[in-house]
Amino acid sequence: MPIHEKSLIRPENLKTHDSLILDGVDVSGHWSTFIESRVVADYNEAIEDEIAALPGGEHIHRCWQCGSCTNSCTVNAINPDFNPRYWIYLIRMGMESELLRDKDIIWQCVSCNKCTYACPRDVFPEGVMKATSHWLELKGHTPKSPSMHFDEVFTEQIVKTGKIEESRTIRRFFQRTNQGLLQDWMLEMVKQLLRGLPIGLLTRMGLATFVAPRTSNWSRASAAMQEYIDEQHEKQEEALSLAQLVKAAQEDVAA
Amino acid sequence: MTTKDKYKKVAYYPGCALEGTGHAYNRSTKAIGKKLGLDLVEVKNWNCCGAMEVKNVDPKLQTYLSSRVMSVAANEMDMDVVMAPCNGCYHNLKKAEYDLKNDKESVEVVDRLSKKAGHKTYESGQVETIHALDWIKDAIGEDGLRERVKNSLSGIKVANYYGCMYTRPRHIFPEKDAGPGSESTSKPHFMDDLLAAAGAENVDFPLKTACCGGAHTLSDSDTSTKLVLNILKAAKLAGADVIATECPTCHTGLEMHQIRAEKRLGVKVEIKILYFTQLLGMALGLKPKKVGVHENISSSLSFLKERGLA
Numbered sequence A: 001m002p003i004h005e006k007s008l009i010r011p012e013n014l015k016t017h018d019s020l021i022l023d024g025v026d027v028s029g030h031w032s033t034f035i036e037s038r039v040v041a042d043y044n045e046a047i048e049d050e051i052a053a054l055p056g057g058e059h060i061h062r063c064w065q066c067g068s069c070t071n072s073c074t075v076n077a078i079n080p081d082f083n084p085r086y087w088i089y090l091i092r093m094g095m096e097s098e099l100l101r102d103k104d105i106i107w108q109c110v111s112c113n114k115c116t117y118a119c120p121r122d123v124f125p126e127g128v129m130k131a132t133s134h135w136l137e138l139k140g141h142t143p144k145s146p147s148m149h150f151d152e153v154f155t156e157q158i159v160k161t162g163k164i165e166e167s168r169t170i171r172r173f174f175q176r177t178n179q180g181l182l183q184d185w186m187l188e189m190v191k192q193l194l195r196g197l198p199i200g201l202l203t204r205m206g207l208a209t210f211v212a213p214r215t216s217n218w219s220r221a222s223a224a225m226q227e228y229i230d231e232q233h234e235k236q237e238e239a240l241s242l243a244q245l246v247k248a249a250q251e252d253v254a255a
Numbered sequence B: 001m002t003t004k005d006k007y008k009k010v011a012y013y014p015g016c017a018l019e020g021t022g023h024a025y026n027r028s029t030k031a032i033g034k035k036l037g038l039d040l041v042e043v044k045n046w047n048c049c050g051a052m053e054v055k056n057v058d059p060k061l062q063t064y065l066s067s068r069v070m071s072v073a074a075n076e077m078d079m080d081v082v083m084a085p086c087n088g089c090y091h092n093l094k095k096a097e098y099d100l101k102n103d104k105e106s107v108e109v110v111d112r113l114s115k116k117a118g119h120k121t122y123e124s125g126q127v128e129t130i131h132a133l134d135w136i137k138d139a140i141g142e143d144g145l146r147e148r149v150k151n152s153l154s155g156i157k158v159a160n161y162y163g164c165m166y167t168r169p170r171h172i173f174p175e176k177d178a179g180p181g182s183e184s185t186s187k188p189h190f191m192d193d194l195l196a197a198a199g200a201e202n203v204d205f206p207l208k209t210a211c212c213g214g215a216h217t218l219s220d221s222d223t224s225t226k227l228v229l230n231i232l233k234a235a236k237l238a239g240a241d242v243i244a245t246e247c248p249t250c251h252t253g254l255e256m257h258q259i260r261a262e263k264r265l266g267v268k269v270e271i272k273i274l275y276f277t278q279l280l281g282m283a284l285g286l287k288p289k290k291v292g293v294h295e296n297i298s299s300s301l302s303f304l305k306e307r308g309l310a
Helices: A047-052 A068-072 A074-078 A084-093 A096-100 A114-118 A125-138 A146-161 A166-176 A184-195 A199-210 A219-239 A242-254 B023-035 B059-076 B087-102 B104-117 B132-139 B141-148 B190-197 B221-237 B248-265 B276-283 B301-306
Strands: B009-012 B039-042 B081-084 B128-131 B157-161 B242-245 B272-275
Touching: A047 A084, A047 A125, A068 A084, A068 A114, A074 B221, A084 A096, A084 A125, A114 A125, A125 A146, A146 A166, A146 A219, A184 B248, A199 B023, A219 A242, A219 B059, A219 B104, B009 B023, B023 B039, B023 B272, B023 B276, B059 B081, B059 B087, B059 B104, B081 B087, B081 B132, B087 B104, B087 B128, B087 B248, B128 B132, B132 B141, B132 B190, B132 B276, B141 B190, B157 B190, B157 B221, B190 B276, B221 B242, B221 B248, B242 B248, B242 B276, B248 B272, B272 B276
Parallel strands: B009 B039, B009 B081, B081 B128, B157 B242, B242 B272
Antiparallel strands: none
16 A cells, blocks of 8 residues: 555545536536646745755755655654655745745754654755745744744853853743743642752752853853854845845835 | 773763753762762863754854864863763764764864864864763673662663654764664663663663654644653553653653643653663662752652662
């Protein structure tokens, strides 16, 4: 039996009619279900190069569509719509509108690297997933994902201090994504932790919320990293022609 | 010098998590090091390795961060082995080592950033990065452990959970899958070996290297809860009393989502979660407090008392 990885027939494209007569032939009911064909007319051949220009996407051209990535994928096992093999195909074909149908789930890759482990062509699909979700955000197709917010909060803190202090990072992340910190399960967790009376740990974590742990003599490293990040952003904007995109949008608004 | 002697004194890189939520792992690692007569010298003025987040902003930035840790160990402390108990740190140092050996662009970026930051550039090959599992396995070994066990873990059924970052992707771990005696990336066994030497009964656990969703613990909690539930249920079905962990992100993830699953989905899976260093420490005769059992979120004290370890 063939592996049934993905159906290309969408439920909304299945057409049945309770009563329909075409050229004198009765085609009512399920026995003559029609499948509306998919029409793709808007190939965007630039996508592959743009994603290849983002970190992680460099090796997308190596893919020969064996499907090992999707087959091994952790997220695919809980959501069959999460399909790295299919997205790589769409990107390489330039089928933008098809790719955008899944734009809200691509960021959910958990970076477990099972795909990278399984890939016989060293495509590094995990990197391609990150590059693709990054591309969607840079192009304005999706707002920043919660995951990207978390990555940014985290990176900002490291660039600034050299170290991570967890409760500060968590607080900032919840703030930036407009979530309440006092989730029921978080409270339960704290309650259970307190049961063991880990006084040393609590003192240490408590102090850390006032005085962030930091790597000393970090300012030069910090400046160098910030300069590098800004430089990379500029390169990415150029690769994705974002300035032109903004200009076109401004002209649209003006007209 | 044999590996055994080489690992007697190593540079210790605890990393950020071990100073916060993973402090029990830090405490227990140091405690068994002391008990076994192994010398841990903390990396001076270390910085974060980049964890799982910085690479999503820029992978080479992460390579730089990890390389700085190795540079300090090699150039400022004259050490040739860095031991990182955290899977994230261990993985990132290994990845940086691989990139600096094989990717010219990474070498250039790291060199430029190191010079601007004012420290020596790390060159691949200067240090060997090992995990806490390699450390005990090679410096003490199963036979050495067997001789030193005071409270056998006999009768305790353990599911050994290794997570993602310890074995994947394969190419950054050239020493694994290298024939007899080496670690396997598909069926890792170092933790199984050590705990078996301490008397534990390892169950056949199919999800050893499954993902706990650690990268999205907070940003996509529903996915993480589902993934953790798979792991907890599989361990339970395999007959385990305890899941032994060797990564602070996995450990906290399992504890957090065990609670979240109960609160949000009404699914309660009763299973204990302990760091392998805590189990080993207690087997070597250390008290639960010495190995930080009271610093775990999920309580296992009554269970340990029942089994004669506390």
